[in-house]
Amino acid sequence: MSNAQPQWRVDGVAKVTGTAQFGADFPLERLAFGVSILSTVAKGRIRSMDVRDAKRVRGVLEIITPSNALALPNKGVHPELKDAPQIAMLQDELVDYNGKAIGLAVADSLEAAQYAASLVKVEYEVQPHLCDFESQADLAVAPKNGGDAAKYDRGKVAEQFESAEVHLQETYSTPVQHHNPMEPHATIAHWQGDRLTLYEPSQWIVFVRTCISVWFGVSEANIRVLGPYVGGGFGGKGALWSHSPLAVMAAKMLNRPVKIALDRRQMYTVTASRPRTRQKIQIAARKSGDLMAIQNDVVLHASPQIELIEDSGTVSHYLYKTEANSTSHRVAVLDTSPTWVMRAPGEATGSFALESAMDELAYKLNIDPIDLRLRNYAETDVTNGKPYSQKLLRDCYAQAAERFGWSRRTPTPSSMRDENLLLGWGMATATYPAYRAASSAMVRILSDGSVFVGSATHEIGTGTYTVLAQIASAALGIPIDHIQVKTGDTDLPPAIYSGGSLTVATVGSAVHAAAGQVRQTVIEMAINDPASPLYHAAPGQITMAEGELLIADKNARDSYSAILRRNGRKSVEVTTESKPGKDIDPYSTHSFGAAFAEVAVDPEMFTVRVRRFVGVYDVGRLISQKTGINQLAGGAVWGISMALFEEAMMDPRYGRSVNMDLAEYHLPTNADIGEMDISVLDVPDFKFNPLGARGVGEMGITGACAAVANAVFHATGIRVRDLPITIDKLAGRMKA
């Protein structure tokens, strides 16, 4: 597969011209609009909901509350759906957090539904709530479904700490962050008799179908879920939230299609967040810089809806070579909205803490931060002794350092300046596991030479359409503009969630396999066809290009369409499942990278600006240059954002964050992101999968965050261990 000509997004024109249909974009006859009514207390019971004024609003169709909601099988409680948070479906009067859906106003216009929702008067029987992480953190308990997350031990940590020459112990904390995809969550439910069509921008449409099937007692065969375009997910669209079953319920009750689109503020409580974490890291080392042991004891918060463990400690299990390693995670259950996976769950928060601690250790030992990492380079996976399918982290460090100009760094804090600005140069290691799972895809070639590729995977903005088209194009030798890709439809062959950065490795492998089988079938037809120039050729001699099968040195060629037509075939179609085989068992599969950041700190204004970022990553082969680099750059922007900007600020008195909008929950603007230099080694990892490609979606956020935090220390001599690093935290500690 050639990367010589970077491929533009095949869906780019549809997106910029507005013809791409996102979740809320399906106009249906008699469409009604639902607006959620949300609780304004954190804990208690609903005593009464007065809907009289709401019902008088012109255009209102129904106000659904727990007292008139459709009764669902087992009140919507199904622990067997273990990947689904327990969400509100109006089956009881319980309020277990502030901002929970407790009702739905449905009207024939959005405006009427919004106004009606605002007029519902709710009386609560209020109970005391616990929403203060600081006060609950020390009371945190082991996770119910703990496993390694509860307690992990390798080697004898205590002994290592006793004999350590250098001991570092610091606590790092990260705030609640929200997914904030550009496209708000939105659902349209449309019943036609006992058949349901659900328009749902989702990262896992197959599981959406399962959940709705179980919750509503409807056969999966009667449910079709469509989500052809998803405007960003970041994990937040990997589960169903209240508005989805409420749309299904309202559509059933009113016998007409119902759309619920959350507004930005509702997304902060109806959907979910990354939990707060507090990580106590201890490192035992020798004066030489050799690590002996790493321990990370993590406290995170969870909601009553689901116990989701952001396993921040896990990254320290394998990132460096140590004699011993110990981690624990404990959970403080707070009366808040659900916590959930968010881009690089565990690695994002864990690598911030570990890579900050490594920087602190480097200063303590007076060793260059890269040298410290190289000295403790893990050639193999220290957790299980397995070799990596491919690990080229040394090359990443070297190339990134060279591109960044690291050799010109003077390590003393505040020693580098640009006029009156303090410059800081920091670096960190990036890491994310390489996952591959089972998924299916269908490839169909038609007698006109065009190709259809289908899989119930998702285009979540990452470039799925483009990369699947590229893979099919390469496997068939058919130009990409002859290839149509369809995703986001449960009628297509089933695929796993789009999460864990596994889509290319997983669904891409399925497309690669299906396309290969289609190609073989057509080759068989040609070599058995006396009318073909390829008649009786050896299949191994035949190559493909520009829609033709050919034996180049004999100048014998035949096109797919000619072969199909001569054989009286309208199409050749293969659906196949692809999954990792036993051949991967001897290996550990991870991606690694090196992240370098330059910040400029104004010593009087306490502002931090990221002027340059350099990231070099080993992700195996990068199949799609444009969308792949775009993913890694977007991840790095997330890391910068995590370091400097993002924080939902909880007021524990109310159990409610005070900045639930994009004016006060700060994401970076273009002005906040300096020059981005992102590159990959692009060395195929064929032990991992036939494409040689590992995922790129999440790794960018790791490394970037700590690199910025370390750069801020280098600039200022101030170590801010509590993210984000904002003006107030520096102002309190900097001498102007």
Place this chain on the structure above:
Amino acid sequence: MKPFHFMRPANIPAAMAALQDSPNARLLGGGTNLVDLMRLGIEQPNRLVQIHALPLAQIESMPDGGVRIGAAISNTEMANHPLIRERYPLLSKALLSGASPQLRNMATAGGNLMQRTRCYYFMDTAFPACNKRNPGSGCAALEGVNRIHAIFGASNSCIAVHPSDMCVALAALDAVIQVRGPKESRAIPINDFHRLPGDTPHIETNLAPDEIITSIDLPRSRWARRVEYVKLRDRHSFAFALVSCAAALDLDGKIVRAARLAFGGVAHKPWRSFAAEQLLVGKPLNIDLIERASDLVVEGAKPRPGNRFKLALMKNIAKRSLMSAGGMA
């Protein structure tokens, strides 16, 4: 949002009549603040009176050498108008540091004067205590998350801050707000236009409900050329000021003849530091004088636990703005 009547009067008497016979009417400029607040259920007018058809969209030179800015002028137009760029670069710079290009294209001069104050708790009706939204209900910010809140002129009823950049520049330029009421027209100096919260934080300006802002008048000014506007915020664009500062100096050689120092993000209104201004006047401008003036700007501040950091910020930003305005940076 609550249903409302929408009117587009063609002249000022018609607009005034529309305001008078509807007690809960609001004038609508670009809607960049008011419409947001209506969507959030915070503002619930029963009538919107749009000002776009009114003859208020001119910027003109005044006989005294000043400039009159019509109330319906957009922030973009104002910031880029040759008369403003040439005579009042401070105003241009302050405007361009605010919001985003899209918002500046919509927002009007009059609307900018009338934008509501900034407070997390005011912006979310799910918080029960807010004396602005619900007079008498209390102030959730006092003991809450208050890193953005006021350190001057606040009360136990309210610690919200004025969010405008434009108004900070206007305060340094001694702007005068021309308003027309049913009986008379009057001129309100910018410093008297916005109110401190006191016990009535829900009343933010001294404009009567049936008065219409017709223009912002900028008098000819000797200190409008040596100026600087510095804005500090949580990100580098599209954010409200944590602290901003407008500095303007009139120098006779090295001697300060007049000085203006106004701050955004520290009070319920643009905050003039009169003591620092007075200290500067009549003395030769040098670093020592600027530092003494900068130390003075925080005198009398009453920070909350979450916003004590604004003191250091305010001093440093005053120093930087004065150094730059005085040509010393």
